[in-house]
Amino acid sequence: MKKTVITVVGKDRVGIIARVCTYLADNSINILDISQTIIQDFFNMMMIVDTSKSPKKFDEIAEELDRLGAEIGVLIKAQHEDIFNRMHRI
Amino acid sequence: MINIHEVIETNKMIEQENLDVRTITLGISLLDLAGPDLSEVNNRIYNKITQVAKDLVATGDKIQREFGIPIVNKRISVTPISLIGAPCCKTIEDYVTIAKTLDRAAHEVGVNFIGGYSALVTKAMTTSDELLIRSIPQALQSTERVCSSVNVGSTKTGIDMNAVKLIGEIIIETAEHTKERDSIGCAKLVVFCNAPDDNPFMAGAFHGITEGDAVINVGVSGPGVVKRALETVRGENFETLCETIKKTAFKITRVGQLVAMEASKLLGIPFGIVDLSLAPTPAVGDSVAEILEEIGLEYAGAPGTTAALALLNDQVKKGGVMASSYVGGLSGAFIPVSEDQGMIDAVEAGALTLEKLEAMTCVCSVGLDMIAIPGDTKATTISGIIADEMAIGMINQKTTAVRLIPVIGKSVGDYVEFGGLLGHAPVMKVNEFSCDNFINRGGRIPAPIHSFRN
Numbered sequence: 001m002k003k004t005v006i007t008v009v010g011k012d013r014v015g016i017i018a019r020v021c022t023y024l025a026d027n028s029i030n031i032l033d034i035s036q037t038i039i040q041d042f043f044n045m046m047m048i049v050d051t052s053k054s055p056k057k058f059d060e061i062a063e064e065l066d067r068l069g070a071e072i073g074v075l076i077k078a079q080h081e082d083i084f085n086r087m088h089r090i
Numbered sequence: 091m092i093n094i095h096e097v098i099e100t101n102k103m104i105e106q107e108n109l110d111v112r113t114i115t116l117g118i119s120l121l122d123l124a125g126p127d128l129s130e131v132n133n134r135i136y137n138k139i140t141q142v143a144k145d146l147v148a149t150g151d152k153i154q155r156e157f158g159i160p161i162v163n164k165r166i167s168v169t170p171i172s173l174i175g176a177p178c179c180k181t182i183e184d185y186v187t188i189a190k191t192l193d194r195a196a197h198e199v200g201v202n203f204i205g206g207y208s209a210l211v212t213k214a215m216t217t218s219d220e221l222l223i224r225s226i227p228q229a230l231q232s233t234e235r236v237c238s239s240v241n242v243g244s245t246k247t248g249i250d251m252n253a254v255k256l257i258g259e260i261i262i263e264t265a266e267h268t269k270e271r272d273s274i275g276c277a278k279l280v281v282f283c284n285a286p287d288d289n290p291f292m293a294g295a296f297h298g299i300t301e302g303d304a305v306i307n308v309g310v311s312g313p314g315v316v317k318r319a320l321e322t323v324r325g326e327n328f329e330t331l332c333e334t335i336k337k338t339a340f341k342i343t344r345v346g347q348l349v350a351m352e353a354s355k356l357l358g359i360p361f362g363i364v365d366l367s368l369a370p371t372p373a374v375g376d377s378v379a380e381i382l383e384e385i386g387l388e389y390a391g392a393p394g395t396t397a398a399l400a401l402l403n404d405q406v407k408k409g410g411v412m413a414s415s416y417v418g419g420l421s422g423a424f425i426p427v428s429e430d431q432g433m434i435d436a437v438e439a440g441a442l443t444l445e446k447l448e449a450m451t452c453v454c455s456v457g458l459d460m461i462a463i464p465g466d467t468k469a470t471t472i473s474g475i476i477a478d479e480m481a482i483g484m485i486n487q488k489t490t491a492v493r494l495i496p497v498i499g500k501s502v503g504d505y506v507e508f509g510g511l512l513g514h515a516p517v518m519k520v521n522e523f524s525c526d527n528f529i530n531r532g533g534r535i536p537a538p539i540h541s542f543r544n
Binding site: 005007032033035036037039044045046048058059062077078079080081082083084085086087088089 | 091092093094096097098099100101155156157158159341344345347348352
């Protein structure tokens with residue numbers, strides 16, 4: 001199972017998590033871990049998700065999340081978790 | 091499992107501190123293509139490169155999307171062409187046809203540079219080597235993406251001073267051939283001592299004869315990340331300073347290793363090495379000179395610069411070596427002048443001279459790099475500068491290189507604009523005292539005593 005890290009950064013407002021989670025649920029993407037913090041007044045959320053049951057390919061998901069981010073005024077990125085594991089774990 | 095702060099740290103490096111993978115370079119052996127018929131050799135070269143590298147750019151882009159890390163350049167290096175052209179190239183023009191073939195292949199697969207228009211003449215030049223070297227001005231004038239290099243010395247063999255003399259003239263000629271574009275041809279020509287076979291960085295990349303059929307080498311970057319990390323330890327002692335550089339270099343290199351493994355897997359081509367070099371770009375915040383300033387110097391070039399650079403280079407290696415299964419190439423801090431805004435500022439402030447840069451090259455990779463000098467500099471003076479730099483490499487058993495650009499029609503104080511990654515630079519002063527009699531002696535400098543270890 002290749003896990004994907006989704007990060008959401010932007011100005012805090014009502015419903016960001018709801019919108020992102022709705023998208024993930026609609027596309028059969030399972031959330032494994034979720035955490036959130038505020039850094040310098042900016043909303044930061046990280047989700048670790050499993051996309052293996054989703055009918056959509058990684059590129060498609062990344063693109064749609066990017067568009068969803070633009071809609072709600074935040075930056076949404078999807079990245080394979082390997083880049084973080086490699087950098088921070090030996 | 092990974093936590094949010096680690097994720098934020100990584101993405102901050104990418105988004106705000108210019109962390110990127112500078113290049114995925116695909117090395118391709120052309121050794122099996124040599125033959126007596128020039129047009130057939132040209133066809134074979136074109137076909138092999140476009141076949142082996144057909145998915146390189148798309149693969150790089152795919153990795154970039156999936157990991158969210160910019161992969162700035164996709165490039166190709168090939169076997170030194172003087173070896174491939176030997177049976178079929180009888181004139182300068184013959185060699186230039188191969189340069190044009192390489193350029194065409196580079197365009198076809200979409201890479202921005204192809205390296206390996208090269209000759210290895212550490213002891214002496216063969217007829218073919220000399221012909222290739224003499225064809226460089228025309229080759230670089232008539233192509234866009236071809237990069238050339240000549241290895242003129244090594245710790246094991248000494249320095250081929252005949253080649254050093256010739257290459258001084260060739261650099262001037264290359265400058266003349268591209269004078270309407272600030273002599274940009276010289277930005278694609280590197281002279282080496284102890285050139286590595288697996289260097290992924292241009293303009294000096296070639297696919298050495300010790301390599302296999304094809305190989306993936308990756309060059310990482312990240313001066314901005316090191317600079318930002320050091321901002322958090324201002325005023326702390328050297329132990330803290332060095333530990334911070336080491337840890338940061340580890341993180342940067344891990345990304346390079348990941349990208350290299352992934353590219354190797356997707357392309358079905360073996361992974362060669364990760365090159366640990368800190369490679370600056372002209373972008374603000376992506377500068378090695380700024381790291382030196384952060385270490386405590388007013389400008390790069392101030393007293394203390396050589397020591398600061400030595401520790402930086404060493405810590406980058408210490409951190410990087412553990413992060414990758416195979417390290418190679420040039421692996422050190424690059425100090426190109428025109429490609430590093432902090433270096434340019436230092437030259438303009440009068441803090442950094444050619445002589446200080448020479449001292450700096452003793453403790454880091456790679457050499458006198460991307461330095462604009464007056465267009466009326468004598469060929470023998472350029473050869474003298476090259477000889478000095480080659481001697482540093484030969485005696486210290488390290489790679490050194492020279493990439494000087496005598497800008498035709500410009501003199502000290504003038505400004506040169508190369509554009510893109512090659513940047514811009516003020517023309518620097520060169521010591522004008524003569525070394526004619528030294529360069530004109532002919533022959534070679536013998537191998538140094540520490541090459542006799544058997």
